[in-house]
Amino acid sequence: MPEYNPSDLPNGHSATPAVSSPTAYQPRYIDIGINLADPIFRGRYRGKVAHPDDLEGVVARAVEVGCTKLIVTGSSMKSSRNALQLAKQFPGTVFTTAGIHPCSSSIFGLSHQKHHEESEEVEEPEDHTPACGPDPTQPIQDGHGINHTRSEQIIKDLADLIAQARTHTVTASPELVAFGEFGLDYDRLHFCSKEAQLHSFAAQLQLAASISPQLPLFLHSRAAHTDFVRLLKDAFGPRLERLEKGGVVHSFTGTAEEMRELMDLGLYIGINGCSFKTAENCDVVREVDLSRLMIETDGPWCEVRPAHEGWKYLVEWEAKAKAAAEAEAEAQQQQQQQQAKKNQKKEPEVPDRFKVVKKEKWVEGAMVKGRNEPCTIERIARIIAGIKGVSVEEVCEAAWANTVNVFDVDG
Numbered sequence: 209m210p211e212y213n214p215s216d217l218p219n220g221h222s223a224t225p226a227v228s229s230p231t232a233y234q235p236r237y238i239d240i241g242i243n244l245a246d247p248i249f250r251g252r253y254r255g256k257v258a259h260p261d262d263l264e265g266v267v268a269r270a271v272e273v274g275c276t277k278l279i280v281t282g283s284s285m286k287s288s289r290n291a292l293q294l295a296k297q298f299p300g301t302v303f304t305t306a307g308i309h310p311c312s313s314s315i316f317g318l319s320h321q322k323h324h325e326e327s328e329e330v331e332e333p334e335d336h337t338p339a340c341g342p343d344p345t346q347p348i349q350d351g352h353g354i355n356h357t358r359s360e361q362i363i364k365d366l367a368d369l370i371a372q373a374r375t376h377t378v379t380a381s382p383e384l385v386a387f388g389e390f391g392l393d394y395d396r397l398h399f400c401s402k403e404a405q406l407h408s409f410a411a412q413l414q415l416a417a418s419i420s421p422q423l424p425l426f427l428h429s430r431a432a433h434t435d436f437v438r439l440l441k442d443a444f445g446p447r448l449e450r451l452e453k454g455g456v457v458h459s460f461t462g463t464a465e466e467m468r469e470l471m472d473l474g475l476y477i478g479i480n481g482c483s484f485k486t487a488e489n490c491d492v493v494r495e496v497d498l499s500r501l502m503i504e505t506d507g508p509w510c511e512v513r514p515a516h517e518g519w520k521y522l523v524e525w526e527a528k529a530k531a532a533a534e535a536e537a538e539a540q541q542q543q544q545q546q547q548a549k550k551n552q553k554k555e556p557e558v559p560d561r562f563k564v565v566k567k568e569k570w571v572e573g574a575m576v577k578g579r580n581e582p583c584t585i586e587r588i589a590r591i592i593a594g595i596k597g598v599s600v601e602e603v604c605e606a607a608w609a610n611t612v613n614v615f616d617v618d619g
């Protein structure tokens with residue numbers, strides 16, 4: 209089948225013209241972590257329909273900014289299956305992962321009574337991905353033992369899903385490009401106990417190490433570095449020498465020391481809006497080797513906000529882009545330049561490339577306020593470039609090459 213082309217879509221692109229880039233380089237992006245299977249991208253918010261399904265518009269906006277490959281996160285059995293469906297709907301554009309997120313791992317616990325598939329239907333009919341940040345209002349879950357019979361069944365189901373996905377492919381290259389999302393998240397123990405998370409991660413690592421050929425890993429580690437690295441080494445050896453295809457630790461928010469240890473183990477670092485919240489976060493991003501960098505949005509979560517430290521780099525980028533546009537206009541015509549200046553005075557410091565509306569005011573072609581989506585990945589690249597003092601081109605090309613190299617999505 210031909211590659212997905214946004215011009216085939218019924219959805220119009222009501223993009224306001226972007227400020228021209230400081231260079232002629234046309235950026236290209238691969239969003240390595242986008243939760244596109246979340247019902248929010250179908251217009252459903254916490255089980256309630258707020259607007260029509262606009263998934264095709266979301267994908268079209270991504271492609272329009274140059275984000276032509278999306279690796280959709282599978283974070284439960286259900287979302288992994290749904291992600292695979294999306295890959296078939298957008299061949300050559302959408303690729304997927306399959307795994308069980310630490311926050312979805314309470315299904316392994318004894319306190320989780322029903323069969324996991326039934327319980328997903330009953331308790332999480334919409335299967336929303338867990339929010340990016342911790343929720344201190346929720347009580348922390350205690351471990352009550354592991355249901356080993358159910359655990360065996362879950363791991364077998366996951367193994368079957370992966371085997372099937374690898375044999376039934378639409379395009380020549382497989383849609384399923386990584387094992388995950390899985391790992392540990394001690395910031396959000398209200399979703400799942402530490403005990404169940406540790407069991408889930410170890411059991412999935414064992415599966416990941418046993419399948420042949422192995423898949424690269426899409427990993428999540430939050431406030432759990434020591435246990436995270438220990439379990440990885442238990443599964444793949446002290447230098448991860450038995451990890452054949454490598455992997456990425458996505459949505460990185462740890463310390464520089466932790467990041468260096470992961471890079472030394474040969475792993476890649478995924479950067480999104482959550483990685484720019486504080487000055488300390490940005491200092492860590494500065495230290496990520498370009499040869500180890502991948503970029504992502506983690507939509508619908510983790511958007512970059514004006515209160516985040518990283519925002520100032522966007523303001524800087526826009527100022528430079530404006531200066532470049534002005535110089536161009538001057539060369540063309542004096543009068544036009546004056547008009548441009550007049551218009552620019554009214555613009556916000558960091559204008560939105562696409563119209564943004566509240567979900568209640570949804571119109572076709574618009575982004576929804578608070579629902580991050582893959583077209584915002586250009587902001588991630590600009591901020592990283594600003595923090596590291598390199599060009600957007602260097603960031604984009606490094607992240608593209610790393611991602612293609614590990615996940616083989618360029619076929």
Ligand SMILES: [Zn+2]
Nearest residue numbers: 389428458459
């Ligand atoms: Zn994650």
